[in-house]
Amino acid sequence: MNPNLKFDFSVNQENNTINATREFAANLTLVWDAWTKPEILDQWWAPKPYRTETKSMDFRVGGTWLYAMISPENEKHWCKADYKKIEPQKQLSWLDAFCDENGNENTGKPRSFWTNIFTEDNGITTVNVTLQHDSFEDIELIIKMGFKEGFTMALGNLDELLLSLK
Numbered sequence: 001m002n003p004n005l006k007f008d009f010s011v012n013q014e015n016n017t018i019n020a021t022r023e024f025a026a027n028l029t030l031v032w033d034a035w036t037k038p039e040i041l042d043q044w045w046a047p048k049p050y051r052t053e054t055k056s057m058d059f060r061v062g063g064t065w066l067y068a069m070i071s072p073e074n075e076k077h078w079c080k081a082d083y084k085k086i087e088p089q090k091q092l093s094w095l096d097a098f099c100d101e102n103g104n105e106n107t108g109k110p111r112s113f114w115t116n117i118f119t120e121d122n123g124i125t126t127v128n129v130t131l132q133h134d135s136f137e138d139i140e141l142i143i144k145m146g147f148k149e150g151f152t153m154a155l156g157n158l159d160e161l162l163l164s165l166k
Contacts (some may be wrong), residue, residue: 007155013136015112024158026123026166027141032088040161041065053076064080068101081094097111
């Protein structure tokens with residue numbers, strides 16, 4: 001990661017949110033595409049040595065992205081994102097859940113409501129990410145599952161990918 005680019009990660013216990021702000025040395029169109037096109041998402045979303053494989057993506061409000069994070073041993077961990085708001089190159093929101101390969105939710109694990117705000121200034125694109133949870137216990141559980149480390153690694157993957165796509 002470029003040390004001159006901003007990366008902040010914080011937890012707000014009172015609001016049950018995780019907040020991350022990350023800058024990328026790429027234009028807004030390229031960063032937006034990286035978050036919204038499965039052929040690009042699959043290249044960076046999973047923390048290494050895992051990889052992501054999209055089963056289906058219906059990128060529209062009311063649509064769903066169904067994907068697996070695949071371990072080096074080829075074990076698949078399924079997730080889905082139900083798109084709630086899409087403002088091209090401005091905002092993207094979805095409700096995230098662990099699920100099975102058919103998109104049936106695992107109700108034993110917490111859901112996260114993601115809101116991503118995209119801005120660009122002089123060729124640097126900033127993505128402000130907020131994950132809203134039902135309770136602080138849900139946040140503690142996903143942090144314990146390695147969310148912070150995994151998301152940090154995934155954003156590093158995106159940084160590397162964007163450099164190769166420029």
